Amino acid sequence: MFTKSVLSSVFALFIMLLSFIVWANNNESNTHAPIAIALHGGAGTLSPQQFTPELKAQYYAKLSEALEAGYRILQTGADGQEAVVAAIMILENSPLFNAGVGAVYTFDTEHELDASIMHGKTREAGAIAGVKHIKNPILAAQAVMNHSVHVMLSGDGAETFAEQFAIERVDNTHFNTERRLQSLHKAKARIKRQASLNYQHPEKFGTVGVVVLDQLGNLVAGTSTGGMTAKRFGRIGDSPIIGAGTFADNTSCAVSATGHGEYFIRYQVASDICKRISYQNISLAEAADIVINRVLVDAGGDGGVVAVDGQGNVAMPFNTTGMYRASIDANGVKTVAIFE
Ligand code: ASP
Numbered sequence: 564m565f566t567k568s569v570l571s572s573v574f575a576l577f578i579m580l581l582s583f584i585v586w587a588n589n590n591e592s593n594t595h596a597p598i599a600i601a602l603h604g605g606a607g608t609l610s611p612q613q614f615t616p617e618l619k620a621q622y623y624a625k626l627s628e629a630l631e632a633g634y635r636i637l638q639t640g641a642d643g644q645e646a647v648v649a650a651i652m653i654l655e656n657s658p659l660f661n662a663g664v665g666a667v668y669t670f671d672t673e674h675e676l677d678a679s680i681m682h683g684k685t686r687e688a689g690a691i692a693g694v695k696h697i698k699n700p701i702l703a704a705q706a707v708m709n710h711s712v713h714v715m716l717s718g719d720g721a722e723t724f725a726e727q728f729a730i731e732r733v734d735n736t737h738f739n740t741e742r743r744l745q746s747l748h749k750a751k752a753r754i755k756r757q758a759s760l761n762y763q764h765p766e767k768f769g770t771v772g773v774v775v776l777d778q779l780g781n782l783v784a785g786t787s788t789g790g791m792t793a794k795r796f797g798r799i800g801d802s803p804i805i806g807a808g809t810f811a812d813n814t815s816c817a818v819s820a821t822g823h824g825e826y827f828i829r830y831q832v833a834s835d836i837c838k839r840i841s842y843q844n845i846s847l848a849e850a851a852d853i854v855i856n857r858v859l860v861d862a863g864g865d866g867g868v869v870a871v872d873g874q875g876n877v878a879m880p881f882n883t884t885g886m887y888r889a890s891i892d893a894n895g896v897k898t899v900a901i902f903e
Contacts, residue, residue, distance in 0.1 A: 596778040596779070596780070597776060597874060597875035597893035598634070598637040598638065598775070598776055598777060598778055598875065598893065599637075599775065599776045599871050599875035599876075599877055599890070599891060599892050599893045600630060600633045600634050600637060600646060600650070600773065600774070600775045600776075600871070600890060600891050601773070601774050601775075601869035601870065601871050601877045601879055601888070601889070601890035601891075601892075602626065602629055602630055602633070602650055602654070602771070602772060602773040602774070602819075602869060602888065602889055602890070603770070603771065603772050603819065603821050603867065603868075603869045603879070603886055603887060603888045604622070604625075604626060604654060604659065604660045604769065604770075604771050604887030604888070605660060605661055605768040605769035605770050605771065605821045605886070605887055606768050606821045606822055606865070606866050606867040606881045606883045606885065606886035606887075607768035607769070607822075607865070607883050607884075607885065607886075608865075608883060608884055608885075609883070609884050609885030609901060609902070610884060610885075611902060614901075619901070621659060622659060622887055622901065623899050625653070625654065625657045625659055625660075626887060626888070626889040626899050627889060627899055628653055629650040629651075629653040629654050629773070629889070630650065630889040630890070630891060630897070630899070632646075632649050632650055632653055633646040633647065633649055633650035633773060633775060634646070634891050636649055637775060637776075637777055637778065640777075640778045640779075641777070642777060642779070642781065642783075643682070643683075643775040643776065643777035643781045643782065643783035644680060644682055644705060644708075644783050644785075646773070646775045646777065646783075647680060647701075647773045647774070647775055647783045647784070647785040648680070648701050648702065648705050648785065650773045651678075651699075651701040651771055651772075651773050651785050651786075651787050652699050652701060652702070654771035654787070655698075655699050655700065655701060655771065655787055656699070658740045658742075659769075660769050660770075660771045660887075661743075661768065661769025661770055661771075661788055661789045661790075662676070662678075662700070662769070662770060662771040662787040662788050662789060663676070663698065663699060663700065663738065663787065664737065664738055664740065665738070665740045665742075665743060665769070665789075666738045666743070666788070666789025666790075667743050667746060667747070667769070667789040667790065667791065667792040667794075668743055668744060668746070668747040668789075668792060668793070669790075669793070669794050669795065670747075670751070670793045670794065670795040671795075672744075672747065673695060673735055674695060674735055674738040674739075674789055675693045675694070675695060675789070675790060675794070675797075676691075676693075676694050676695070676697065676700045676738070676787070676788070676789055676790075677690070677691065677692045677693065677694075677700065677787070677788050677789075677790060677799060677800060677802045677803040678690065678691055678700035678701045678703065678704040678785070678786065678787040678788070678802065678803060679691075679704050679715075679785065679786055679802060679803040679804070679805060679808065679809040680701065680704045680705050680708055680783070680784070680785040680786075680809065681708075681783065681784050681785075681805055681809050681810060681811040681817075682708065682781065682783050682811060683781055683782035683783060683784075683811035683812045683813040683814075683817055684779075684781045684813050686811075686812060687708050687709075688708055688714050688805045688809075689703075689704045689705060689706065689707030689708025689709070689711065689714065689715075690704050690707060690714060690715040690716070690803035690804070690805060690809075691703045691704050691707060691715070691716050691717065691721040691725070691803060692715060692716075692717040692718070692721070692799045692803045693717050693718045693721075693797055693799060694717075694718065694721050694722055694725070695722070695735045696722055696732045696733060696734070696735060697721075697722060697725050697730060697731075697732060697733075698730075698731040698732065698733045698737065699730070699731065700787050701785055701787045702725075702728075702730050702731075703716075703721060703724070703725040703728075703730050704785070704787075704803070705785075706724070706725060706728045706730060707721075707724065710728065711724065714805065715803060715804075715805075717799075718797075738789070743789075743792070746792050747792055747793055750792045750793040751793060754793060768821055768822060768823075768865075768866070768883075769788075769789075769821075769887075770786060770787070770788035770789075770802055770808075770820075770821040771786070771787050771788070771821075772784070772785060772786040772787070772802075772808075772809070772819025772820065772821060772869060773785050773819060773869075774811070774816075774817040774818060774819050774869050774870060774871045775817065775871065776817075776871050776872070776873065776874075776875050776893070780813060780873060781813060782811045782812065782813050782815075782816060782817035782871060782872070782873065783811050783817055784809045784810060784811040784817035784818055784819045784833070785809060785819065786802040786803075786808045786809045786819045786820065786821075787802065788800065788802040788808075788821075790802070790824070791823075791824065800824025800825070800827075800828070801820060801822075801824035801825075801827035801828045801832070802820075802821075802824065804828055805833075805834075806831050806833060806834035807820070807824070807827045807828040807831055807832060807833060807834075808820045808821075808824065808827055808828075808832075808833060809833055810833035810834040810836075810837055811837075812837055812841075813873065814841060814873075815837035815838070815840040815841045815872070815873075816836060816837045816840055816847050816850075816870050816871060816872045816873075817837075817870065817871050818832075818833035818834075818836050818837060818851075818868050818869070818870040819833070819868065819869050819870075820832050820833050820866060820867070820868045821866050821867060821868070821886065822859075822864060822865050822866010822867060822881075822883070823864050823865045823866055825864075826859060826862055826863070826864025826865075826866070827859075827864065827866065829862070830854070830858055830859060830862060830864065832854055832855075832858075832859065832864075832866075832868065833868065835854050835858070836850045836851050836854045836868065836870060837850075839853065839854070840872065846872075846876070847870055847871070847872040847876050847877075847878045848876065848878045850878075851868055851870050851878040851880050852878070852880050854868075855867055855868060855880040855881060855882055856880060856882055859882060860882050864882075865882060865883050866881065866882065866883060867879065867880055867881025867882065867883060867886040867888075868880065868881075869888060869890065874893060875892055875893020875894075876892065876893065877890045877892045877898075879898075884902070885901045885902045886901070887901055888900055888901075
């Protein structure tokens, strides 16, 4: 009898000890697993003179809000895709950026939106292109990644697919802003002067993108855009193209790009950065710098990227005069900036 109760007490103690070890272990890995996030709100020909202190403060506040929302999600131990989607939705819902509300106008005075997301653990990816009624395109891209056998859906088909997941639809005018309308008028005047149907120079950038490292070591990248002002003929840029505007692979890095999409497609910018890390064994900073400041500059392509690797290092190079950007690296160092 006595032996039996001693035995059960010893057993209970043993279980408690075991639970404590498991808890302490988990706790320790949570505390030490690095997390990081970087985001952009577009790169382009920006000059400090065009910013009133109020406007600059608005950009800084929105970039910070998205950054911190994403970071808080990473701190909970959630999968990186949750942080990417939450941060991108904040930027899509702001008229300051060329994604969601505030998207640039097509030549026909409409909005056609593109978005994509890629998960570095499985290399699963989802993208939508040329949609006109999806309030938050990144949600539809995420649904494609998680619920479709396909990677990229376009136009009406993408809209029908999104409907099945109760993703909010809006009238195309929901994305209207006066500022982007003025950009369209200017672009059209320039096209007229150039008497060219193939006018392609970007009037303004402003795409948004987020990359993260989550507590489980997953690298995830997402990008969302209205594309380029005065685009025609169903033009699709790099943002929804996996490898061009968005790429993630847990063994190398996660990248989201912004800039003159045609160049980013032709030079496969996002995947090129990650491949250089894998094949040449160079650092994230070096790989991103070579692709943006050498390869792309030599080709004549404007733009930049945000990128993160498995250690939580962050790189945010751009070859334009400015890029709206923000990051918190693995050491908890926060950056919010527009110019060099
Ligand atoms: N890369 C986007 C596109 O070409 C534009 C941008 O980044 O602002 O569609």
